[in-house]
Amino acid sequence: MTVLERDVLKILAEDARISHKKIAAMLSVDEAEIKACISDMEGRGVIVKYTAIINSEKADDALVEALIEVKVTPKKKEGFDGIAKQIATFPEVKAVYLMSGAYDLAVFLEDKTLQQVSRFVSERISTFDGVISTATHFILKKYKIEGSLTEKEDEDYRLSVQA
Structure with missing residues (x-):
């Protein structure tokens, strides 16, 4: 696997909806090269599927x-x-x-x-x-799904201290 492929995968793992144009800008590479790279990885089965990570606990039809x-x-x-x-x-x-x-x-x-x-x-x-x-x-x-926390942390959270 090339360095470019690893970099593209890392970006897509964080946001699969990101455009080829943005990935190209982030990596200082031509957009056509990014498109070809992604297409090649899809063809080889490196990229299997693009999907949304859903917290079923918060969905109306929780399973x-x-x-x-x-x-x-x-x-x-x-x-x-x-x-x-x-x-x-x-x-x-x-x-x-x-x-x-x-x-x-x-x-x-x-x-x-x-x-x-x-x-x-x-x-x-x-x-x-x-x-x-x-x-x-x-x-x-669920506390964490596919690398993402399910709840945003409260910024004012403090541990209670008892004397």
């Missing part, structure tokens, strides 16, 4: 979010990939990660109700051949 720990018996020839790819196809699933440690896959999902999340885990994930066990953790409150 129930959960982290599902999944223990798996890896299959011959495909290892963990087969089950991970199957789980990733469901629209409720927002992310799937292969993990080291006590469990194999971390599955982040969203649904409308606690019951729907529970049903998804019991009727879909748990039924896959090779799934040994699951543990569901419901997200109660």
